[in-house]
Amino acid sequence: MKAYEIFQELKPETAASVFQYLRDEQREVYTASLSSLAANRKLRPVFIQRKPAPAQIEWLVKNVKLCNSGEIAEHVIQLWLMKGHQEVLVGFLDGLGIEHDGEGAADDIPDEFDKKKLKSTVESLLKEHDPEIVKAYIHVFQLQRFEGWPEITELIEATPELQFGEPAPAPTLEVNEEPAATEAPAEEEEAAPAEAEAADPEPEKSGAEEE
Numbered sequence: 691m692k693a694y695e696i697f698q699e700l701k702p703e704t705a706a707s708v709f710q711y712l713r714d715e716q717r718e719v720y721t722a723s724l725s726s727l728a729a730n731r732k733l734r735p736v737f738i739q740r741k742p743a744p745a746q747i748e749w750l751v752k753n754v755k756l757c758n759s760g761e762i763a764e765h766v767i768q769l770w771l772m773k774g775h776q777e778v779l780v781g782f783l784d785g786l787g788i789e790h791d792g793e794g795a796a797d798d799i800p801d802e803f804d805k806k807k808l809k810s811t812v813e814s815l816l817k818e819h820d821p822e823i824v825k826a827y828i829h830v831f832q833l834q835r836f837e838g839w840p841e842i843t844e845l846i847e848a849t850p851e852l853q854f855g856e857p858a859p860a861p862t863l864e865v866n867e868e869p870a871a872t873e874a875p876a877e878e879e880e881a882a883p884a885e886a887e888a889a890d891p892e893p894e895k896s897g898a899e900e901e
Contacts, residue, residue: 691829691854693764698755699854704822705754708770709747719769726762727753764833771827778819778827785811799834803841812845812852821851828852 697705712720725735727750738749754763772779772794779794786807790796815824828846832838846852 691832692757692760693767693830693833694755694757694760696767696826696829696854697751697763700826701822702751704826705751706747708766709750711770711774712766713743713747716769716773719766723754723762723766724750727759730756730758730762764830767826767830771823771830775819775823775827778815778823781815781818782811782827782831785814803839805841805844808841808845812849816851825852825854829854 691699697708700708709720709723712723721735724738724746728735728738731753738746741749753759754766776794780790780792783790783794783796786803788796788799812824812828828842829852832842837843
C-alpha cells in the first residue's frame with residue numbers, strides 16, 4: 691500500500707489531523723507540502739493559502755490522496771508519525787530490540803523479525819495507543835522495504851485492527867474548484883462567477899416577444 695492510498699483509507703478526522711499538526715508544529719513542512727501539492731495541480735500556492743485554515747486542510751487532504759502525490763504523502767505521513775507520535779515508533783523498535791536514536795529513527799533494521807516478539811509488541815501498541823495511529827505506522831514502516839517484511843505482512847493479514855480496506859478511488863475534484871492541468875491558474879478566480887452567470891435562468895420573454 692502506497693502512502694497516498696493510506697491517506698485514502700484513514701478516517702477523515704485522522705487525515706485532517708496530519709495537516710493540522712503540521713500547520714501548528716511544523717509550519718515550514720506544512721507550507722512546503724502545500725506548495726508541492728499546488729504545483730501538482732498547476733496552481734500558485736497563494737490560491738490555497740488565502741483560503742481559511744479549515745478549507746486549506748480540507749484541500750490538502752483531498753489532494754494528498756491523488757496517485758501523483760505519492761512522494762509528498764509519504765514524506766508528510768512519516769514526519770507526522772515521527773514528530774507527533776514518537777511514542778508509537780519508540781515502543782515498536784524497543785519491543786523488537788532494534789537500536790534507534792531515541793526518537794524512533796533506526797538505521798539498522800533486520801531482514802527478519804521474530805514473529806512472537808512482533809505480535810506481542812504490536813498487540814501492546816494497539817492497547818496503549820490509538821489503533822488508527824498504530825495501523826498507519828505499521829503500513830508506513832512497510833514502505834521502507836520493497837514489498838515490506840513478510841512477517842509484518844502475515845501479521846497484518848491475521849490482525850483486523852491492522853487492516854485497511856481496498857484503497858478508495860482517488861477523490862474526484864470538482865470542475866470549478868481548480869483549473870484543469872492545461873488551464874492557466876488565473877482562470878480559477880473567474881471560473882465560479884462565470885458558472886454562476888451561466889446557471890441563471892433565461893429572462894422571461896415580454897408579452898410582445900411572446901406574440
